[in-house]
Amino acid sequence: MAGSLDGQRTHRAEHSTGLWDSVRKAAFVIGSSLFFLAAFRNSITWHLQRFWGASGDFWQMQWTKVHALFGGREWALFFVGTMLVPTVSFWLLNALFLIADATGKPSFITRYRIQQDKNNPVDPVRLRQAIRKVLRNQLFLSVPMVLVTYALMQWRGTPCSLELPTFHWVMLELAVCGLLEEILFYYSHRLFHHPAFYKHIHKIHHEWTAPIGVVSLYAHPVEHVVSNMLPALIGPIFLGSHLTTTSLWFTIALLVTTISHCGYHLPFLPSPEFHDFHHLKFNQCFGVLGVLDRLHGTDSAFRQTKAYDRHVLLLGLTPLTESIPDQPKKKE
Ligand SMILES: [Zn+2]
Ligand SMILES: [Zn+2]
Numbered sequence: 001m002a003g004s005l006d007g008q009r010t011h012r013a014e015h016s017t018g019l020w021d022s023v024r025k026a027a028f029v030i031g032s033s034l035f036f037l038a039a040f041r042n043s044i045t046w047h048l049q050r051f052w053g054a055s056g057d058f059w060q061m062q063w064t065k066v067h068a069l070f071g072g073r074e075w076a077l078f079f080v081g082t083m084l085v086p087t088v089s090f091w092l093l094n095a096l097f098l099i100a101d102a103t104g105k106p107s108f109i110t111r112y113r114i115q116q117d118k119n120n121p122v123d124p125v126r127l128r129q130a131i132r133k134v135l136r137n138q139l140f141l142s143v144p145m146v147l148v149t150y151a152l153m154q155w156r157g158t159p160c161s162l163e164l165p166t167f168h169w170v171m172l173e174l175a176v177c178g179l180l181e182e183i184l185f186y187y188s189h190r191l192f193h194h195p196a197f198y199k200h201i202h203k204i205h206h207e208w209t210a211p212i213g214v215v216s217l218y219a220h221p222v223e224h225v226v227s228n229m230l231p232a233l234i235g236p237i238f239l240g241s242h243l244t245t246t247s248l249w250f251t252i253a254l255l256v257t258t259i260s261h262c263g264y265h266l267p268f269l270p271s272p273e274f275h276d277f278h279h280l281k282f283n284q285c286f287g288v289l290g291v292l293d294r295l296h297g298t299d300s301a302f303r304q305t306k307a308y309d310r311h312v313l314l315l316g317l318t319p320l321t322e323s324i325p326d327q328p329k330k331k332e
Contacts, residue, residue, distance in 0.1 A: 059164060060163075063164050064162065067162055074154075077160050077243065078150045078153075078159060078160060079146065079150070081247035082146050082149070082246055082247055082250055083143060083146045085247050086247065086250035086251040086254050087138060090217075093258050093259075094258055097213035097214075097258070097262050097264070098212075098213070100264070101121060101122040101127070101263075102121055102124070104120055104121045112264040112265050112267075112319045112320075113321075114263055114265050114272065114273065114276050114321070115210040115263065115280065116321060118209075118263070126207075127212075130212075130214055130215055130218045131214055133204075134214050134217040137219065137224045137228075141224050141225055141229065142229060145233065153236070153246075157240040159241065159242060159243045159246065160242075161242065164242065165241075165242045165245060170242075170244075170245050173235070173241050173249070174248070176235055176239060177232075177236065177241075177253075178235075180231065180235045181234075181235065182288050182291065183231075183292070184230060184234060185227060185287065186292040186293070188227045188230075188231065189227055190298075192227060193282070201220040201222050202219075202220070202223055204218070204219060204223075205219045205220070205223060206282060209279050209280055210276075210279065210280070211261040211276065212261065213258040213261055215261050216254075216260070217257075232249070232250060232253045256270060259272055260272045260288070261275060261279075265310065265314060265319070265321075266314070267317055268313070268314065269313075269314075271311045271312060271314070273308070274311055275288075276307070277302050281301065281302075283301075284298060284300075284302045285298065285299055285302050306324055306325070306326050
Protein backbone atom coordinates (compact mmCIF):
# COMPACT_ATOMS: atom_id res chain seq x y z
CA MET A 1 0.00 0.00 0.00
CA ALA A 2 2.67 2.43 1.06
CA GLY A 3 4.69 1.41 -1.96
CA SER A 4 1.82 2.09 -4.32
CA LEU A 5 1.11 5.47 -2.69
CA ASP A 6 4.76 6.33 -3.06
CA GLY A 7 4.57 5.25 -6.67
CA GLN A 8 1.56 7.46 -7.30
CA ARG A 9 3.20 10.37 -5.58
CA THR A 10 6.36 9.94 -7.61
CA HIS A 11 4.33 9.68 -10.77
CA ARG A 12 2.40 12.85 -9.96
CA ALA A 13 5.55 14.68 -9.01
CA GLU A 14 7.19 13.62 -12.25
CA HIS A 15 4.18 14.79 -14.20
CA SER A 16 3.94 18.20 -12.61
CA THR A 17 7.67 18.84 -12.76
CA GLY A 18 7.92 17.70 -16.38
CA LEU A 19 7.80 21.14 -17.94
CA TRP A 20 9.94 22.55 -15.19
CA ASP A 21 12.47 19.78 -15.85
CA SER A 22 12.89 20.59 -19.49
CA VAL A 23 12.98 24.34 -18.85
CA ARG A 24 15.61 23.66 -16.21
CA LYS A 25 17.63 21.48 -18.58
CA ALA A 26 17.54 24.14 -21.29
CA ALA A 27 18.31 26.91 -18.81
CA PHE A 28 21.17 24.84 -17.44
CA VAL A 29 22.73 24.42 -20.89
CA ILE A 30 22.42 28.12 -21.74
CA GLY A 31 23.12 29.34 -18.20
CA SER A 32 26.18 27.23 -17.56
CA SER A 33 27.80 28.17 -20.85
CA LEU A 34 27.12 31.85 -20.18
CA PHE A 35 28.42 31.48 -16.64
CA PHE A 36 31.62 29.78 -17.74
CA LEU A 37 32.23 32.27 -20.52
CA ALA A 38 31.63 35.14 -18.10
CA ALA A 39 33.85 33.54 -15.47
CA PHE A 40 36.64 32.76 -17.87
CA ARG A 41 36.39 36.01 -19.72
CA ASN A 42 38.47 37.88 -17.20
CA SER A 43 41.08 35.16 -16.88
CA ILE A 44 41.28 34.77 -20.67
CA THR A 45 41.82 38.50 -20.99
CA TRP A 46 44.43 38.30 -18.26
CA HIS A 47 46.29 35.45 -19.99
CA LEU A 48 46.11 37.18 -23.33
CA GLN A 49 47.52 40.30 -21.74
CA ARG A 50 50.39 38.29 -20.33
CA PHE A 51 51.22 36.28 -23.43
CA TRP A 52 50.69 38.84 -26.14
CA GLY A 53 51.47 41.88 -24.08
CA ALA A 54 48.22 43.29 -25.36
CA SER A 55 45.83 45.43 -23.44
CA GLY A 56 42.22 44.36 -22.86
CA ASP A 57 41.70 45.18 -26.55
CA PHE A 58 43.27 41.95 -27.83
CA TRP A 59 40.29 40.84 -29.88
CA GLN A 60 39.77 44.35 -31.18
CA MET A 61 43.40 44.40 -32.39
CA GLN A 62 42.99 41.06 -34.16
CA TRP A 63 39.79 42.22 -35.80
CA THR A 64 41.43 45.48 -36.95
CA LYS A 65 44.21 43.44 -38.57
CA VAL A 66 41.78 41.09 -40.35
CA HIS A 67 39.70 44.06 -41.48
CA ALA A 68 42.78 45.79 -42.90
CA LEU A 69 43.84 42.57 -44.65
CA PHE A 70 40.67 42.66 -46.74
CA GLY A 71 40.99 46.35 -47.56
CA GLY A 72 37.62 47.65 -48.65
CA ARG A 73 36.31 44.28 -49.83
CA GLU A 74 33.76 43.82 -47.08
CA TRP A 75 31.71 41.32 -49.09
CA ALA A 76 34.76 39.04 -49.22
CA LEU A 77 35.29 39.46 -45.48
CA PHE A 78 31.60 38.69 -44.88
CA PHE A 79 31.81 35.59 -47.08
CA VAL A 80 34.87 34.27 -45.26
CA GLY A 81 33.27 34.91 -41.84
CA THR A 82 29.81 33.54 -42.52
CA MET A 83 30.54 30.80 -45.05
CA LEU A 84 34.17 29.70 -45.01
CA VAL A 85 34.89 29.69 -41.26
CA PRO A 86 31.68 27.81 -40.24
CA THR A 87 31.93 25.39 -43.19
CA VAL A 88 35.58 24.52 -42.55
CA SER A 89 34.78 24.02 -38.84
CA PHE A 90 31.87 21.76 -39.83
CA TRP A 91 34.01 19.57 -42.08
CA LEU A 92 36.93 19.39 -39.63
CA LEU A 93 34.67 18.06 -36.86
CA ASN A 94 32.89 15.76 -39.30
CA ALA A 95 36.20 14.41 -40.58
CA LEU A 96 36.94 13.14 -37.06
CA PHE A 97 33.52 11.48 -36.80
CA LEU A 98 33.80 10.07 -40.32
CA ILE A 99 37.04 8.29 -39.45
CA ALA A 100 35.26 6.59 -36.54
CA ASP A 101 32.16 5.84 -38.68
CA ALA A 102 34.11 4.40 -41.58
CA THR A 103 36.70 2.37 -39.67
CA GLY A 104 34.97 1.57 -36.36
CA LYS A 105 38.13 2.93 -34.76
CA PRO A 106 39.35 4.35 -32.45
CA SER A 107 37.41 2.33 -29.89
CA PHE A 108 37.60 5.13 -27.30
CA ILE A 109 35.12 6.96 -29.54
CA THR A 110 33.02 4.08 -30.88
CA ARG A 111 32.31 2.67 -27.42
CA TYR A 112 30.14 5.76 -26.87
CA ARG A 113 27.86 4.85 -29.81
CA ILE A 114 24.18 5.37 -28.93
CA GLN A 115 22.65 2.76 -31.31
CA GLN A 116 25.34 0.21 -30.72
CA ASP A 117 24.57 -2.23 -33.52
CA LYS A 118 24.29 0.45 -36.24
CA ASN A 119 26.86 2.03 -38.59
CA ASN A 120 29.55 -0.36 -37.46
CA PRO A 121 31.06 0.46 -39.88
CA VAL A 122 28.90 2.81 -41.96
CA ASP A 123 27.82 1.72 -45.47
CA PRO A 124 30.30 3.46 -47.83
CA VAL A 125 27.77 3.79 -50.67
CA ARG A 126 25.20 5.54 -48.47
CA LEU A 127 27.96 7.67 -46.97
CA ARG A 128 29.21 8.90 -50.37
CA GLN A 129 25.64 9.69 -51.40
CA ALA A 130 25.09 11.67 -48.18
CA ILE A 131 28.33 13.65 -48.55
CA ARG A 132 27.49 14.54 -52.17
CA LYS A 133 24.08 15.86 -51.14
CA VAL A 134 25.51 17.88 -48.25
CA LEU A 135 28.11 19.47 -50.55
CA ARG A 136 25.40 20.32 -53.10
CA ASN A 137 23.28 21.93 -50.36
CA GLN A 138 26.21 23.98 -49.12
CA LEU A 139 27.40 25.07 -52.56
CA PHE A 140 24.11 25.77 -54.34
CA LEU A 141 21.92 26.88 -51.42
CA SER A 142 23.99 28.03 -48.44
CA VAL A 143 26.34 30.17 -50.56
CA PRO A 144 23.59 32.12 -52.39
CA MET A 145 21.62 32.54 -49.15
CA VAL A 146 24.65 33.97 -47.36
CA LEU A 147 25.16 36.43 -50.23
CA VAL A 148 21.52 37.56 -49.99
CA THR A 149 21.99 37.89 -46.22
CA TYR A 150 24.99 40.16 -46.88
CA ALA A 151 22.83 42.44 -49.05
CA LEU A 152 20.11 42.51 -46.36
CA MET A 153 22.56 43.26 -43.57
CA GLN A 154 24.32 45.98 -45.57
CA TRP A 155 20.95 47.62 -46.00
CA ARG A 156 20.20 47.09 -42.30
CA GLY A 157 23.48 48.50 -40.94
CA THR A 158 27.23 47.94 -40.99
CA PRO A 159 27.91 44.23 -40.31
CA CYS A 160 31.66 44.64 -40.88
CA SER A 161 32.20 47.80 -38.83
CA LEU A 162 35.64 48.35 -37.34
CA GLU A 163 34.38 48.43 -33.78
CA LEU A 164 33.69 45.03 -32.18
CA PRO A 165 30.57 44.54 -30.06
CA THR A 166 31.13 44.09 -26.32
CA PHE A 167 31.44 40.60 -24.86
CA HIS A 168 28.11 40.84 -23.06
CA TRP A 169 26.31 42.02 -26.16
CA VAL A 170 27.67 39.04 -28.12
CA MET A 171 26.38 36.67 -25.40
CA LEU A 172 22.96 38.31 -25.46
CA GLU A 173 22.77 38.07 -29.25
CA LEU A 174 23.77 34.40 -29.18
CA ALA A 175 20.98 33.69 -26.69
CA VAL A 176 18.40 35.50 -28.88
CA CYS A 177 19.67 33.65 -31.99
CA GLY A 178 19.37 30.33 -30.14
CA LEU A 179 15.82 31.10 -29.06
CA LEU A 180 14.69 32.17 -32.54
CA GLU A 181 16.30 29.08 -34.03
CA GLU A 182 14.49 26.84 -31.54
CA ILE A 183 11.08 28.35 -32.40
CA LEU A 184 11.53 28.37 -36.18
CA PHE A 185 13.19 24.96 -36.31
CA TYR A 186 10.58 23.29 -34.11
CA TYR A 187 7.53 24.49 -36.08
CA SER A 188 9.04 24.12 -39.56
CA HIS A 189 10.27 20.65 -38.59
CA ARG A 190 6.81 19.62 -37.37
CA LEU A 191 5.32 20.96 -40.58
CA PHE A 192 7.71 18.79 -42.58
CA HIS A 193 6.38 15.79 -40.66
CA HIS A 194 2.88 16.51 -41.99
CA PRO A 195 2.10 13.72 -44.50
CA ALA A 196 1.71 16.28 -47.29
CA PHE A 197 5.36 17.36 -46.90
CA TYR A 198 6.98 14.33 -45.33
CA LYS A 199 6.79 11.97 -48.29
CA HIS A 200 8.43 14.28 -50.81
CA ILE A 201 10.71 16.38 -48.61
CA HIS A 202 11.60 15.33 -45.07
CA LYS A 203 11.72 11.57 -45.75
CA ILE A 204 15.18 12.05 -47.24
CA HIS A 205 16.64 13.30 -43.94
CA HIS A 206 14.98 10.36 -42.19
CA GLU A 207 16.54 7.73 -44.44
CA TRP A 208 19.12 7.63 -41.63
CA THR A 209 17.38 6.10 -38.58
CA ALA A 210 20.81 5.96 -36.95
CA PRO A 211 22.28 9.33 -37.98
CA ILE A 212 25.95 10.30 -38.32
CA GLY A 213 27.48 13.81 -38.21
CA VAL A 214 27.25 14.76 -41.92
CA VAL A 215 23.60 13.69 -42.05
CA SER A 216 22.82 16.93 -40.17
CA LEU A 217 22.77 18.70 -43.57
CA TYR A 218 21.56 15.70 -45.60
CA ALA A 219 18.16 17.06 -46.63
CA HIS A 220 15.88 17.97 -49.52
CA PRO A 221 16.77 21.44 -50.90
CA VAL A 222 13.46 22.91 -49.65
CA GLU A 223 14.15 21.59 -46.16
CA HIS A 224 17.73 22.87 -46.25
CA VAL A 225 16.46 26.39 -46.99
CA VAL A 226 13.44 26.43 -44.66
CA SER A 227 14.57 24.32 -41.70
CA ASN A 228 18.38 24.47 -41.74
CA MET A 229 19.27 27.90 -43.10
CA LEU A 230 16.39 30.29 -42.30
CA PRO A 231 16.16 29.53 -38.55
CA ALA A 232 19.90 30.25 -38.25
CA LEU A 233 19.89 33.36 -40.47
CA ILE A 234 16.88 35.07 -38.93
CA GLY A 235 18.63 36.00 -35.65
CA PRO A 236 21.59 37.93 -37.11
CA ILE A 237 19.33 39.66 -39.69
CA PHE A 238 16.78 40.62 -37.03
CA LEU A 239 19.46 41.87 -34.64
CA GLY A 240 21.71 43.46 -37.27
CA SER A 241 24.60 41.51 -35.75
CA HIS A 242 28.27 42.25 -36.25
CA LEU A 243 30.00 39.86 -38.67
CA THR A 244 32.09 38.33 -35.88
CA THR A 245 28.95 37.47 -33.89
CA THR A 246 27.24 36.01 -36.97
CA SER A 247 30.34 33.96 -37.78
CA LEU A 248 30.52 32.62 -34.21
CA TRP A 249 26.78 31.83 -34.20
CA PHE A 250 26.87 29.93 -37.52
CA THR A 251 29.91 27.98 -36.36
CA ILE A 252 28.25 27.04 -33.05
CA ALA A 253 25.00 26.10 -34.84
CA LEU A 254 26.82 23.83 -37.32
CA LEU A 255 28.94 22.16 -34.64
CA VAL A 256 25.92 21.59 -32.39
CA THR A 257 23.84 20.05 -35.18
CA THR A 258 26.79 17.82 -36.10
CA ILE A 259 27.08 16.63 -32.50
CA SER A 260 23.32 16.03 -32.20
CA HIS A 261 23.48 13.79 -35.28
CA CYS A 262 26.86 12.16 -34.68
CA GLY A 263 25.51 9.02 -33.00
CA TYR A 264 28.09 9.08 -30.18
CA HIS A 265 27.29 10.33 -26.68
CA LEU A 266 30.78 11.55 -25.85
CA PRO A 267 31.97 12.94 -22.51
CA PHE A 268 31.87 16.72 -22.01
CA LEU A 269 29.89 17.35 -25.21
CA PRO A 270 26.18 18.26 -25.48
CA SER A 271 23.93 15.18 -25.31
CA PRO A 272 22.81 13.93 -28.75
CA GLU A 273 20.19 11.54 -27.26
CA PHE A 274 17.24 13.85 -28.00
CA HIS A 275 17.67 14.15 -31.77
CA ASP A 276 19.02 10.63 -32.11
CA PHE A 277 15.71 9.47 -30.62
CA HIS A 278 13.87 11.59 -33.20
CA HIS A 279 15.65 9.71 -36.01
CA LEU A 280 14.87 6.39 -34.32
CA LYS A 281 11.16 7.02 -33.66
CA PHE A 282 10.15 9.80 -36.14
CA ASN A 283 7.26 11.26 -34.09
CA GLN A 284 9.09 12.49 -30.98
CA CYS A 285 11.58 15.26 -30.10
CA PHE A 286 11.21 17.82 -32.90
CA GLY A 287 13.10 20.74 -31.36
CA VAL A 288 16.70 21.50 -30.44
CA LEU A 289 16.52 22.38 -26.73
CA GLY A 290 13.34 20.43 -25.97
CA VAL A 291 11.32 23.20 -24.31
CA LEU A 292 8.73 23.37 -27.11
CA ASP A 293 8.49 19.57 -27.20
CA ARG A 294 7.55 19.62 -23.53
CA LEU A 295 4.97 22.37 -24.09
CA HIS A 296 3.37 20.43 -26.95
CA GLY A 297 3.82 17.00 -25.36
CA THR A 298 5.91 15.74 -28.28
CA ASP A 299 8.49 14.23 -25.93
CA SER A 300 6.09 12.08 -23.85
CA ALA A 301 7.31 8.72 -25.20
CA PHE A 302 10.95 9.84 -25.06
CA ARG A 303 10.57 10.66 -21.38
CA GLN A 304 9.58 7.05 -20.64
CA THR A 305 12.82 5.69 -22.10
CA LYS A 306 16.32 4.99 -20.90
CA ALA A 307 17.50 7.39 -23.60
CA TYR A 308 15.84 10.17 -21.58
CA ASP A 309 17.78 9.12 -18.47
CA ARG A 310 20.94 9.24 -20.58
CA HIS A 311 20.08 12.69 -21.95
CA VAL A 312 22.56 14.49 -19.69
CA LEU A 313 25.99 16.03 -20.04
CA LEU A 314 28.33 13.06 -19.53
CA LEU A 315 30.93 14.14 -16.95
CA GLY A 316 32.81 10.84 -16.65
CA LEU A 317 34.45 8.37 -18.99
CA THR A 318 32.02 5.44 -18.57
CA PRO A 319 29.66 5.28 -21.59
CA LEU A 320 26.06 5.95 -20.56
CA THR A 321 24.93 2.76 -22.34
CA GLU A 322 26.99 0.93 -19.67
CA SER A 323 26.02 3.00 -16.60
CA ILE A 324 22.33 3.22 -17.66
CA PRO A 325 21.78 0.07 -19.73
CA ASP A 326 18.50 -0.70 -21.49
CA GLN A 327 16.28 -2.58 -19.06
CA PRO A 328 16.48 -6.35 -19.40
CA LYS A 329 13.03 -7.67 -20.30
CA LYS A 330 11.07 -8.45 -17.11
CA LYS A 331 9.15 -11.71 -16.67
CA GLU A 332 5.44 -11.22 -16.07
ZN1 LIG B 1 18.08 15.10 -37.97
ZN1 LIG C 1 12.17 14.90 -38.58
